[in-house]
Amino acid sequence: MQVHSVATSPFKDQRPGTSGLRKPVSTFQQPGYLENFVQSIFEVAGQPTGETLVVGGDGRFYNSDAIQTILRMAAARGFARVLVGRNGILSTPAASCLIRNHKARGGIILSASHNPGGPDGDFGIKFNDANGGPAAEKVTEAIYRKSMEIDRYQILDSPEIDLDQPGSQMLGATRIEIVDSVEDYAALMEQLFDFDQIRELLQSSGFAMRMDAMHAVTGPYAREILINRLGASADSVMNGTPLPDFGGGHPDPNLVYARELVDQLFAENGPDFGGASDGDGDRNMVLGARFFVTPSDSLAVLAAYATLVPGYRDGLAGVARSMPTSAAVDRVAEQLGIDCFETPTGWKYFGNLLDAGRITLCGEESFGTGSSHVREKDGLWAILFWLNILAATGKNVSDLVTEHWRRFGRNYYSRHDYEGLDSGQAHDLYSNLQRTVPALNGQERGGLTVATADEFSYQDPVDQSLSTGQGIRLIFEDGSRVIYRLSGTGTQGATLRVYFERFEPDASRHDEDTQSTLAPLIDLGNELAGIHARTGRDRPTVIT
Ligand code: G1P
Numbered sequence: 001m002q003v004h005s006v007a008t009s010p011f012k013d014q015r016p017g018t019s020g021l022r023k024p025v026s027t028f029q030q031p032g033y034l035e036n037f038v039q040s041i042f043e044v045a046g047q048p049t050g051e052t053l054v055v056g057g058d059g060r061f062y063n064s065d066a067i068q069t070i071l072r073m074a075a076a077r078g079f080a081r082v083l084v085g086r087n088g089i090l091s092t093p094a095a096s097c098l099i100r101n102h103k104a105r106g107g108i109i110l111s112a113s114h115n116p117g118g119p120d121g122d123f124g125i126k127f128n129d130a131n132g133g134p135a136a137e138k139v140t141e142a143i144y145r146k147s148m149e150i151d152r153y154q155i156l157d158s159p160e161i162d163l164d165q166p167g168s169q170m171l172g173a174t175r176i177e178i179v180d181s182v183e184d185y186a187a188l189m190e191q192l193f194d195f196d197q198i199r200e201l202l203q204s205s206g207f208a209m210r211m212d213a214m215h216a217v218t219g220p221y222a223r224e225i226l227i228n229r230l231g232a233s234a235d236s237v238m239n240g241t242p243l244p245d246f247g248g249g250h251p252d253p254n255l256v257y258a259r260e261l262v263d264q265l266f267a268e269n270g271p272d273f274g275g276a277s278d279g280d281g282d283r284n285m286v287l288g289a290r291f292f293v294t295p296s297d298s299l300a301v302l303a304a305y306a307t308l309v310p311g312y313r314d315g316l317a318g319v320a321r322s323m324p325t326s327a328a329v330d331r332v333a334e335q336l337g338i339d340c341f342e343t344p345t346g347w348k349y350f351g352n353l354l355d356a357g358r359i360t361l362c363g364e365e366s367f368g369t370g371s372s373h374v375r376e377k378d379g380l381w382a383i384l385f386w387l388n389i390l391a392a393t394g395k396n397v398s399d400l401v402t403e404h405w406r407r408f409g410r411n412y413y414s415r416h417d418y419e420g421l422d423s424g425q426a427h428d429l430y431s432n433l434q435r436t437v438p439a440l441n442g443q444e445r446g447g448l449t450v451a452t453a454d455e456f457s458y459q460d461p462v463d464q465s466l467s468t469g470q471g472i473r474l475i476f477e478d479g480s481r482v483i484y485r486l487s488g489t490g491t492q493g494a495t496l497r498v499y500f501e502r503f504e505p506d507a508s509r510h511d512e513d514t515q516s517t518l519a520p521l522i523d524l525g526n527e528l529a530g531i532h533a534r535t536g537r538d539r540p541t542v543i544t
């Protein structure tokens with residue numbers, strides 16, 4: 001087997017977004033496209049001698065092809081060992097777990113998360129560092145710079161590796177180990193949660209649950225953990241077989257795309273608990289009987305009850321949330337007397353805080369929740385955390401959340417997404433806000449006084465690195481907020497996200513309809529940005 005050094009030239013569009021490089025499958029199928037990016041990752045990662053690399057993905061179309069290429073390149077590069085999930089399958093949190101357990105140099109995760117898959121869908125690639133988490137911005141920028149000047153990549157001329165065959169085989173001087181995709185992850189879950197207590201709940205006649213794996217990567221994990229280890233009934237896991245095109249669906253666990261699950265939970269005599277996860281298994285949605293838990297509230301509830309769960313019995317070092325996420329968890333942190341950090345959108349910003357032991361739990365409004373157990377958000381972990389709390393308290397989901405609101409107040413919250421906008425129009429809208437919003441400081445709008453009007457930037461408290469341009473904030477004196485951001489994960493045109501939040505301390509006003517109670521803020525936010533006038537849209541594409 002011979003190492004080929006192949007001449008190539010840069011593609012100019014390989015700057016990683018909020019979470020890795022995501023493009024339509026057809027973009028990745030261009031000769032050299034994947035290879036250039038992988039070579040750039042390897043060069044930034046440094047000398048591979050004696051090092052281990054973890055590789056796996058969410059099973060979407062092009063997953064196995066990409067893995068074959070990466071294995072040949074890893075062998076050409078000189079890694080000692082590559083761990084690959086069987087059949088190329090690793091959920092994002094399971095990949096993070098493997099990197100940590102095996103002290104790997106890092107991992108390459110193939111996924112476009114919740115974006116649709118299939119030949120006409122999206123593909124993605126992400127580098128995770130030795131801590132198991134998404135590479136920090138300075139690393140992703142270095143990869144981008146490499147990709148702009150690349151002129152050669154190295155690849156081994158070798159036959160395909162059988163990804164279905166557990167055990168190890170040599171590729172040149174590199175040992176390729178095909179590992180069970182679930183084992184390490186499932187063992188970690190057993191350490192964190194009280195499986196006996198959860199089993200008792202799942203097997204009691206008065207409790208039924210559904211976990212919607214959305215034909216994506218969580219299926220094998222959910223079946224092994226919920227059904228085989230925790231004794232849930234066989235019909236507890238829906239859409240549990242990963243498909244390369246996710247069954248034609250949009251594997252994003254929210255009220256719109258997980259409709260099948262939502263309909264079951266909102267039916268008369270439906271199940272007591274519902275969970276869903278996304279394409280690569282890092283997002284989660286939590287539902288009770290006829291009850292939706294917002295991701296922001298979910299983080300707050302987990303923080304409030306964490307000490308009931310074995311893995312968190314000693315309490316939390318601190319918590320963090322992304323800036324657009326509601327401030328519900330801030331109130332819990334205040335009462336617990338622990339730090340609460342506000343970071344830019346994207347999981348990579350939690351890494352330093354987790355590594356430094358400053359936080360234990362963190363989350364995002366975008367259906368992402370996680371903890372120090374790995375360095376990614378973790379869908380199934382969040383669902384197990386909820387089940388553990390339900391089992392330990394004997395309460396149902398809606399009682400737990402409404403009691404939480406009574407104790408801490410309720411943060412009404414909603415996100416409006418305008419997808420597929422013309423990129424020029426969306427950027428004009430945003431730059432107009434950059435210019436006009438700061439002047440609103442101290443002014444009154446819609447009966448509310450503006451306390452802060454700026455563009456969010458973040459200085460990492462651990463390494464002091466500064467991230468600017470992280471969303472326009474309009475914060476009112478009563479804590480209400482309107483936030484604007486342009487998505488960094490979309491692949492078609494541009495997506496504008498507008499986030500609305502209003503705090504309501506009065507428990508007698510905790511069962512209002514979210515969109516109605518936020519309506520004045522929504523009108524104000526839409527008008528200030530001129531959404532209709534500038535984009536022609538009179539309503540969002542998706543409301544969560
Ligand atoms: C979106 C979410 C963000 C999340 C990311 C990856 O990014 O808003 O919270 O971390 O997906 O799952 P965006 O498209 O907004 O840049």
Ligand code: ZN
Nearest residue numbers: 113114280282
């Ligand atoms: Zn995801």
